[in-house]
Amino acid sequence: MIFQQQFSLQTQGRGTINITREVDSLVRSSDITTGLCHLFIYHTSASLMLCENADPDVRSDLERFFSRLVPDGDPLFQHVDEGVDDMPAHIRSVLTKMDLTMPVTNGSLDLGAWQGIYLWEHRHRGHQRKLAVTVTGE
Structure with a gap:
């Protein structure tokens, strides 16, 4: 059996949003009891991560690490069509995950x-x- 549903959400700018409840709600509505849930984001300047959910300092530390690793406004980048965070956002997405x-x-x-x-x-x-959330299984 296969179930697929799309959903959208508005972000407030750079940072993380816990979407566990939304995804689990869709999984529960799929009527699949055993299988796999695949989650995909349709964008190249945002990503998905499975991360520590108890201490928000973990996500803040990740943000600080990526700010050091891929700084906004680095003169190395030519692709700045949408501002100094344009290319860094694409690099961050490639280094993390879109699914x-x-x-x-x-x-x-x-x-x-x-x-x-x-x-x-x-x-x-x-x-x-x-x-997009795709659930496959029985």
Whole structure:
């Protein structure tokens, strides 16, 4: 059996948004009890991550690390059509992930105790982001 649903959300600019509940809700509505959930984001300047969900300092530290690794306004970058964060946002997305695959057990996501699903917006201004959830199994 296969279930697929798209959803959108508005970001507020660079940072992370916990989307675990939204994804798990779609998994639960799929009527699939055992299988896999694949999550995909349709953008090249935002990404997805499975990350620590108890201490927000983890996500803040990741943001600081990526700011050091891929600084905005670096003169190395030629692609600046949408501003100084344009190319860094694309690089951040390539270095992270635009999709995740997670197990489905007993009709819901089967994540670790301290895992959450996050959309990571890499642009400074907010954007409408579109995602697809595909659940396969029995």
